[in-house]
Amino acid sequence: MNTDDLSWQAGNYGGVPPRKVDLLMEHGHLDLVIRAAEERGEWFCAERAARELGRSGEFARALEVLEPFVATGWRTALWAKADLLLRAGRTDEALDLVRPDEEGRTSQHVCRDFAELLAGAGRVDEAIELLIPHLGASWIRSFLVEITEGRNRDERVLELIAPHAEAARRACGEGRWDHSCSGAQELQARVLERAGRADEAIRILGADVAGRRFLAQNTLTAYAELLGRHGRLGELRELATGRDAHAALDIYADALRDRGRAGEAERVMREAIAADxxxxxxxxxxxxxxxxxxxxxxxxxxxxxxxxxxxxxxxxxxxxxxxxxxxxxxxxxxxxxxxxxxxHEEFQHRWQAFALAGLGRAEEATAVVEAHPDPWTDPHIVRAGLLATAGRLAAAAAELRDLGTVEAREELFEVLVRQGRAAEAMVLHPTVAEQRAAGQRAAEARTASVPLREDGYSAEPPF
The missing domain is CATH 1.25.40 (Serine Threonine Protein Phosphatase 5, Tetratricopeptide repeat)
Incomplete structure (x- = not known):
């Protein structure tokens, strides 16, 4: 295996993808998943097997499964090993494995990942300090709030978020749209709420809404949800029936339903439909x-x-x-x-076909596909899927075996697992190399069939 193939797998859900690995695990095939990781270089098999082994305390075996992937130097595998070491109680080894250097500390993504590891190790203050230089990014602020929940650091987090929330208010007051401040006001309210200061959160965010000092609708909906969580239905109703009804009325109706007042919620919404x-x-x-x-x-x-x-x-x-x-x-x-x-006409026909198949009416389902063949990529594969949905697994498997294409073998995998033939399913599943080659051929065919303009872009939609 090499980092190129591993990156392709991760980026394209190549090899045996997570959904299929989960299917194998649900059917009790952990050993088969481990063998696929070892013999075929299947990353998603290795990742899922290591997680499952770690969950049962078999850390040495889990690390053994990951080691060939780690040996390539692939970053994703290194972080998976670090997480496993952390869960095994080998904290210093975990942190040393992926500790960022000076260049790494300039990367928001690297610092975010390492901060998560630090927080998992109970070193929350170090995680906070690592993130401070990157708090100008709204997603980093959100992550800071996430990893500090329940860690008794709310006052520190409020100190760090407050300047960004105030900057958002100033920007609104000056008529500016400052995206760098996005989300800061609702994050401030969220931390106040979890610190037991819900009334203060409602007062501050309510003043922002009343004064129209917010950048995005998310702030408005966060305020409405805050009111709903704390039973302030009078204030919520006032908000939901005023100028912000489109953003808040559903939240008010949900709050009513949560309190056993479903009939009232329905009436409120029907009245809104009648008026608007x-x-x-x-x-x-x-x-x-x-x-x-x-x-x-x-x-x-x-x-x-x-x-x-x-x-x-x-x-x-x-x-x-x-x-x-x-x-x-x-x-x-x-x-x-x-x-x-x-x-997209096929949406309706696909839905109808699979509804019929789900009722065991495979012939009728197939007739729908045959009557509306476009734009099915391969009607034979669709037919096999309908047969499988109808419970006719042997017929579905025969249809897919006859095709023998990479796509057909990918579909055959799930049918065989459901038949109790998981080992055969793994043997027949396309390898990463086969999938990549098939993808390349398909891309070349699409390129050859699409007329291009002089600038290299398609002359026909989609452009």
Missing amino acids: DWVGYRAWLSSALLRDGRLDDAITVAEPGFSWYDCSNLLAPLVHALLDRPEELLHLLEHPLTVPHHR
């Missing part, structure tokens, strides 16, 4: 009704948005909530207003 038929209100209500088992009511609320050709289409959220409930999904898809989502 905004898609966000319909989205919240349809989802809430679906959670309550009222599918037909959810459809009635959402159906005016089924045909919208943008991210506000209300069909997809209902479909995604029903993917493991095929009978209800099919009922939804047979609704007369159900139309292809976002101008």
Whole structure:
């Protein structure tokens, strides 16, 4: 193995990807996962096996699994070993393995990772000091708050965040949009809240909202959620029914439901729809009704948005909530207003086909695919997936074996594992080298088939 192949695996979910490794683990095949790491250089197998061995206290064996990957000098493997050493109680070894040099301390990402390791070792003050030079980045501030939770460092964190929160307020007062201050106000409120100073957090963030001294809607929603968590429903209702209703009304409705007042939440949202038929209100209500088992009511609320050709289409959220409930999904898809989502007709047909397969109606599902062959990349693989979904594993495996392509062998893996033939699945799964070669051929074919302009960009969409 080498760092190039390992980086490709990590960046492309190549080799045996995490989902398939988890499937093997769920079926009790830890030894097979370890063997794949050793014999095939499968990084995700090595990572998952080491984690599982460490969880059961077999640290020596876990380190042995990781060692060939660590020996390449690949950074991801080094950090995985450091984490394992830390969990084994070998703190100094863990820290020395990945301790950043002076150049590394200039990197936000390196310091973030090492600070997490320090915090895990109980050296929270060192972690904080390491992050201080990078607190100008909003994501580092968020990480600081995350790793100090429950560590009795709230006052120190507030000292560090306060200047950034004040800078955000000044920027708003001066009419500037300073992205470097993003998130600081809600982080300040979050730390105040966890320090037991919720009233102070509400007062400060409430003044910011009232004075419109905030940079992004996240601050507004953080304030609404803060009110909801502390039962300040009167103030939350006032916020949710004023100029910020689009941002806060769903939070108010959720707060009502959390307190057993689902009927009131529904009434509030229906009144909002009657006054201002905004898609966000319909989205919240349809989802809430679906959670309550009222599918037909959810459809009635959402159906005016089924045909919208943008991210506000209300069909997809209902479909995604029903993917493991095929009978209800099919009922939804047979609704007369159900139309292809976002101008991608295959979405509707794919949903219908897999709903039918989930009900064991494989022939009908296959007929849907055959009637609408585009844009399936390979109808044979789709057919095999439908057969597997319908529980016809032997037929699905035969279909995929006959194809024999890299993609087909990748799909065959899961079918064989479900059949109890995990060792055979691993033998037949494409190697990293095969996957990379297939990817390269596909990229070359796409490039050859797309006419280019003089500047090298595609002459046809997508540009």
